[in-house]
Amino acid sequence: MILTALRHRSCPPWCIEAHTGERPRERAHHGWLHSIELSTHPKFANGELPQLWLDLVLTPRDDGPLVHLQLDDLPVAALTTREAERLGLRLIGLAAVAAMETPPAAA
Numbered sequence: 001m002i003l004t005a006l007r008h009r010s011c012p013p014w015c016i017e018a019h020t021g022e023r024p025r026e027r028a029h030h031g032w033l034h035s036i037e038l039s040t041h042p043k044f045a046n047g048e049l050p051q052l053w054l055d056l057v058l059t060p061r062d063d064g065p066l067v068h069l070q071l072d073d074l075p076v077a078a079l080t081t082r083e084a085e086r087l088g089l090r091l092i093g094l095a096a097v098a099a100m101e102t103p104p105a106a107a
Ligand SMILES: [Zn+2]
Pocket: 007, 008, 010, 011, 012, 015, 016, 017, 019, 028, 029, 030
């Protein structure tokens, strides 16, 4: 498997970083990058919609993995995994309330 071959032995299983040219003290582990297109935001001049990017990161400075949120090139937040879980559950709850309790005329 290619990912296994690239992964350093100190990498968490979710790390996909090649770690070329890094010193061990500077090693930052990164997971798969996820994105969500933000359909209610104004489009860029090139016609593309802004993206919310999500990334799992672990650096030597961190006590544990952090979920980084970024709006295109702008960092928005770095959440602990517990904070990310709470945010995810609240987002699902809000979407469920909107889906179940919004009259059709207001949708
Ligand atoms: Zn790694």
